[in-house]
Amino acid sequence: MAASQIIFIFSAALIIASAVMVVSSRNLIHAALWLIAALFGVAILYAVLDAGFLAVVQVVVYIGAIAIMFIFAVMLTHRDMRDSGVQVNPGWPLAAVLSLLTFGGLFAILSKWNGLGNLPAPIPGTTNTLAQLGLALTSPDAYVLPFEVASVLLLAALIGSVYVAMNKK
Amino acid sequence: MIPLNWFLYLSAALFSIGLFGVLARRNAVAILLSVELMLNAVNINLVAFWRYGNTASMAGQVFAIIVFAVAAAEVAVGLSLIYSIYRRRGTIIADELDLMKW
Amino acid sequence: MNFLSDPIKVISTWLTSLLTGWGLSAGLTSVLLSLVGIVLMITAVMVLDIMLVWVERKVVARFQGRLGPNRVGPYGLFQPFPDIIKLIIKEDITPDGADKLVYNMAPIISLGSVIFLWAVVPIAARIYGADLNVALLYMVAAGSLGTLSIIMAGWASNNKYALLGAFRQVAAMISFEIPMVVALLIPTILTGSLSLQVITDKQSGGNWFFLLSPLGALLFLVSAIAELGRSPFDLNEGESEIVSGYHIEYTGMKFGLFYAGELLHAFTFGGFLSILFFGGWHGPAASTYPLLGVFYFVVKAMIGYWVIMWIKYTVPRIRIDHMLMFNWKFLTPLAFALLIVTAVTNSLLKGSSFYMPGMFLSNFLLGWITIEIMRFSSRKQRLAVKAPEPAVQH
Amino acid sequence: MQNPWIYVGLFLLIGIIIPIIPIAFSALIAPKKPNPIKQSTYECGIETVGVSQVQLKAQYYIFALVFLIFDVETVFLFPWAVSLNALPFFAVAEGVLFILILMAGLVFAWRKGMLEWV
Numbered sequence: 001m002a003a004s005q006i007i008f009i010f011s012a013a014l015i016i017a018s019a020v021m022v023v024s025s026r027n028l029i030h031a032a033l034w035l036i037a038a039l040f041g042v043a044i045l046y047a048v049l050d051a052g053f054l055a056v057v058q059v060v061v062y063i064g065a066i067a068i069m070f071i072f073a074v075m076l077t078h079r080d081m082r083d084s085g086v087q088v089n090p091g092w093p094l095a096a097v098l099s100l101l102t103f104g105g106l107f108a109i110l111s112k113w114n115g116l117g118n119l120p121a122p123i124p125g126t127t128n129t130l131a132q133l134g135l136a137l138t139s140p141d142a143y144v145l146p147f148e149v150a151s152v153l154l155l156a157a158l159i160g161s162v163y164v165a166m167n168k169k
Numbered sequence: 170m171i172p173l174n175w176f177l178y179l180s181a182a183l184f185s186i187g188l189f190g191v192l193a194r195r196n197a198v199a200i201l202l203s204v205e206l207m208l209n210a211v212n213i214n215l216v217a218f219w220r221y222g223n224t225a226s227m228a229g230q231v232f233a234i235i236v237f238a239v240a241a242a243e244v245a246v247g248l249s250l251i252y253s254i255y256r257r258r259g260t261i262i263a264d265e266l267d268l269m270k271w
Numbered sequence: 272m273n274f275l276s277d278p279i280k281v282i283s284t285w286l287t288s289l290l291t292g293w294g295l296s297a298g299l300t301s302v303l304l305s306l307v308g309i310v311l312m313i314t315a316v317m318v319l320d321i322m323l324v325w326v327e328r329k330v331v332a333r334f335q336g337r338l339g340p341n342r343v344g345p346y347g348l349f350q351p352f353p354d355i356i357k358l359i360i361k362e363d364i365t366p367d368g369a370d371k372l373v374y375n376m377a378p379i380i381s382l383g384s385v386i387f388l389w390a391v392v393p394i395a396a397r398i399y400g401a402d403l404n405v406a407l408l409y410m411v412a413a414g415s416l417g418t419l420s421i422i423m424a425g426w427a428s429n430n431k432y433a434l435l436g437a438f439r440q441v442a443a444m445i446s447f448e449i450p451m452v453v454a455l456l457i458p459t460i461l462t463g464s465l466s467l468q469v470i471t472d473k474q475s476g477g478n479w480f481f482l483l484s485p486l487g488a489l490l491f492l493v494s495a496i497a498e499l500g501r502s503p504f505d506l507n508e509g510e511s512e513i514v515s516g517y518h519i520e521y522t523g524m525k526f527g528l529f530y531a532g533e534l535l536h537a538f539t540f541g542g543f544l545s546i547l548f549f550g551g552w553h554g555p556a557a558s559t560y561p562l563l564g565v566f567y568f569v570v571k572a573m574i575g576y577w578v579i580m581w582i583k584y585t586v587p588r589i590r591i592d593h594m595l596m597f598n599w600k601f602l603t604p605l606a607f608a609l610l611i612v613t614a615v616t617n618s619l620l621k622g623s624s625f626y627m628p629g630m631f632l633s634n635f636l637l638g639w640i641t642i643e644i645m646r647f648s649s650r651k652q653r654l655a656v657k658a659p660e661p662a663v664q665h
Numbered sequence: 666m667q668n669p670w671i672y673v674g675l676f677l678l679i680g681i682i683i684p685i686i687p688i689a690f691s692a693l694i695a696p697k698k699p700n701p702i703k704q705s706t707y708e709c710g711i712e713t714v715g716v717s718q719v720q721l722k723a724q725y726y727i728f729a730l731v732f733l734i735f736d737v738e739t740v741f742l743f744p745w746a747v748s749l750n751a752l753p754f755f756a757v758a759e760g761v762l763f764i765l766i767l768m769a770g771l772v773f774a775w776r777k778g779m780l781e782w783v
Contacts, residue, residue, distance in 0.1 A: 028198055033423070042209050056408040057408065065415070089195045099189035148763060153238060164250055449736065596780065615761065
């Protein structure tokens with residue numbers, strides 16, 4: 001077994017275990033911390049996939065910003081964060097069945113597809129994926145429109161969320 | 170080397186766990202946490218297909234970054250809505266927020 | 272191959288031949304060698320950290336007109352070691368109702384997030400950990416782990432002062448992260464790379480980025496101080512209001528880890544300031560003799576650290592709202608304006624002989640305009656405040 | 666090392682293990698005599714009142730929101746900055762437009778008084 005496979009199995013175990021803890025933990029702060037562990041595992045996977053930029057961005061954006069936002073939101077909306085009430089709604093067995101069915105369906109579809117054993121082609125050593133990414137984001141025949149639309153989306157999110165959060169009425 | 174299907178199965182599992190969280194959790198913040206899991210499952214797929222497909226075209230990575238932006242926007246607006254609801258209703262348990270049912 | 276010109280390579284070649292001679296596979300050998308290198312590097316950093324305790328105490332004493340530690344060893348040089356022994360043999364108190372796992376993990380992550388930074392620091396020519404092509408963002412990522420450790424410590428302590436301190440500290444850290452990241456974008460624009468090796472190499476021969484972008488260096492220094500949570504931005508430790516911030520409940524070695532992390536963080540940011548804007552290890556004859564480069568790097572980092580200490584012990588603490596206003600209404604707009612100016616000037620003047628003076632002038636102009644705007648707006652504020660009515664004579 | 670990420674991964678592992686050593690050492694030799702007074706929450710000698718998990722002030726949350734948006738924005742700017750020297754001028758202008766659009770958000774929040782400390 002190659003080293004990359006061992007790393008994959010380790011991070012996959014981390015991701016799945018933490019994800020299960022996210023959806024099952026009673027304490028919401030703990031759920032947010034488990035989410036951080038899961039996202040860190042995903043960052044390891046990005047590094048395995050030679051997407052180093054996305055790996056660090058995953059840590060910067062998810063752990064540094066989104067997880068902090070979640071922790072802040074929990075502290076904002078729970079007067080006593082140590083409540084141990086039931087955290088799942090009465091229909092949770094149905095939800096479990098549905099998600100199992102989803103997984104089964106995805107699994108069945110995936111096993112029918114014949115590109116599964118694909119192995120990655122090595123990336124030529126000279127390519128600088130980061131510079132390529134910058135070119136792709138700004139060249140008009142690539143993704144300049146998503147790039148600018150993303151900024152408009154972020155602007156709308158900023159204005160909308162600040163307005164909703166501060167609305168005193 | 171790792172075959173592509175490992176990533177796809179992992180992503181499917183992560184997506185299903187997130188789906189369970191969205192459907193089963195009562196607390197609105199916990200529902201958003203589970204949505205994050207689902208978004209990450211999508212991102213794993215995007216990056217894996219970029220790596221195993223044509224690495225010269227940056228489509229997978231570009232879309233992954235766009236998903237980051239969407240996730241950030243979703244968290245910002247979602248949590249603000251939750252906070253706003255909490256201030257008006259004093260609860261963020263999704264089952265008790267039944268104002269729109271009538 | 273000369274030992275003096277490339278010591279790491281000489282030692283690693285020798286060790287590789289030794290280990291492969293014992294029958295180890297090449298891959299395992301390289302992993303083992305990296306492990307040895309990492310352990311040596313972290314140990315060196317931790318020893319440096321211990322000495323920083325002495326430096327800090329001695330310098331603050333001098334600033335305050337005292338002598339500082341002077342009993343243990345020459346000039347009190349061995350003072351940190353009794354300190355450490357005291358911290359280790361102290362009883363470790365965990366408060367009731369603390370969240371045990373999170374409570375114990377917080378100091379470890381806090382110090383760890385600082386140690387992680389050293390994985391990408393170019394210490395001298397051919398002496399570095401990893402040449403990551405996203406090293407600058409890696410640095411920001413390690414910083415966000417530090418933020419996380421603070422909120423974990425504050426929340427898990429089950430103490431409202433600790434939580435309040437953590438809120439303040441986290442709000443300050445995340446706010447000042449924006450100007451810091453934008454300041455990091457400036458060396459990125461100048462070099463076209465996020466790798467610290469490339470950034471250092473582009474500054475060889477005295478071509479420091481400080482000369483190209485003095486405003487960027489200043490922005491980085493200010494936001495780094497806030498990121499460190501040092502005075503004047505040490506809101507978490509308002510002793511008179513919230514005791515000592517997020518680590519109020521920590522005792523013994525766990526408190527020691529927070530303290531060590533803070534000192535090492537300050538020194539590391541001094542090092543980053545020197546790498547990004549002051550040429551890193553570059554200096555006379557440093558590229559042929561890497562050990563000389565280590566000396567230059569440590570001296571430059573120490574100067575940066577000294578500036579941070581100088582500010583800490585000179586400027587009084589400012590209020591949390593003033594501090595956040597300062598960031599969002601002054602530093603962030605200024606940082607983005609600087610980014611735009613740098614990007615435009617860079618692409619207009621690239622390759623021309625006017626490049627360096629042009630960059631400097633654009634920075635100078637932007638700084639001047641900023642000062643003029645501030646003068647204008649503060650005059651308006653002064654005029655808006657009505658002068659107190661003179662007492663009416665009856 | 667061929668792949669610097671392996672080095673970084675090992676560094677993260679050891680960087681976490683090394684801070685554990687002094688704590689473990691301290692746990693071995695330090696005295697352990699807990700009592701309720703010692704373990705009570707430290708508030709300078711005053712009895713604790715109410716819950717310890719105080720509610721977050723909403724203003725911190727607003728700043729976290731603004732930070733989140735700008736943090737994601739800088740992520741977009743890094744690839745742009747890296748390839749800036751290879752870009753034609755209009756692509757540089759696109760990045761500038763990107764920044765300006767988001768600065769409009771900051772100006773909005775500023776004008777609406779949402780950056781004020783209330």
